Amino acid sequence: MTALSALLFRDLRLAVRVGGGAWMGVLFFLIVVTLVPFSIGPELSLLRRIGPAILWLGALLASLLTLDRLFAADQEDGSLDLILMARPPLELAIATKALAHWLTSGLPLVVAAPALGIFLNIDSRAMAAVALTLLAGTPALTFLGLIGAALAVTLRRGGLLVPVLILPLTIPVLIFGVAASNAALAGPVPFGTAFTILCALSLASLVIGPVAAAAAFRHAE
DSSP: OHHHHHHHHHHHHHHHHHOOHHHHHHHHHHHHHHHHHHHHOSOHHHHHHHHHHHHHHHHHHHHHHHGGGTTHHHHHHTHHHHHHHSSSOHHHHHHHHHHHHIIIIIHHHHHHHHHHGGGGTOOHHHHHHHHHHHHHHHHHHHHHHHHHHHHHTTSTTGGGTHHHHHHHHHHHHHHHHHHHHHHHTTOSSOHHHHHHHHHHHHHHHHHHHHHHHHHHHHHHO
16 A cells, blocks of 8 residues: 555656646647637527537547546556566555645646536536536546556557547537436426436546556556
């Protein structure tokens, strides 16, 4: 547990020292959300209706933007080999790295979402529910991203493959995240049903992502 805690704090310090990851994701999120009102016009009712889908799509694309850095820095400085040979189970070490990545790249998107909801005419009560779905769903995007990041880290320019590999896996998370968000705007599906499925998908990704990524690393050895 001490080794996992040290790995978590190391990745957090490295993210803060290097910078750019969280800000790049939030900036991309901002660009996506602000461009939509300009493209569809100033119809407030339409913006409010499609607002949750735009927020979720922006969060998904912003998450994909930073996934290639999950293991790239460790591969460059050689610490990835130490992680693979360390005493803690590889799956737990990979999950710890994913947690650090989500705290520095995924959580800022959740924090920024309520402010960006203003551009989409989403009221504060509905926006709280949308932010809750993002809080529950964005970890799934990161942990599923482990699979593509692990497969691509040993390939030259493999970062270009990560979005292609991961995007199909994230579609169920996107569907139920948008469904739960729309339910907060008096949609046809009860909020609890869609949100429960979204949470189940997130919990499943917490297991599937690290196990699949660890299997990819072991197979590559």
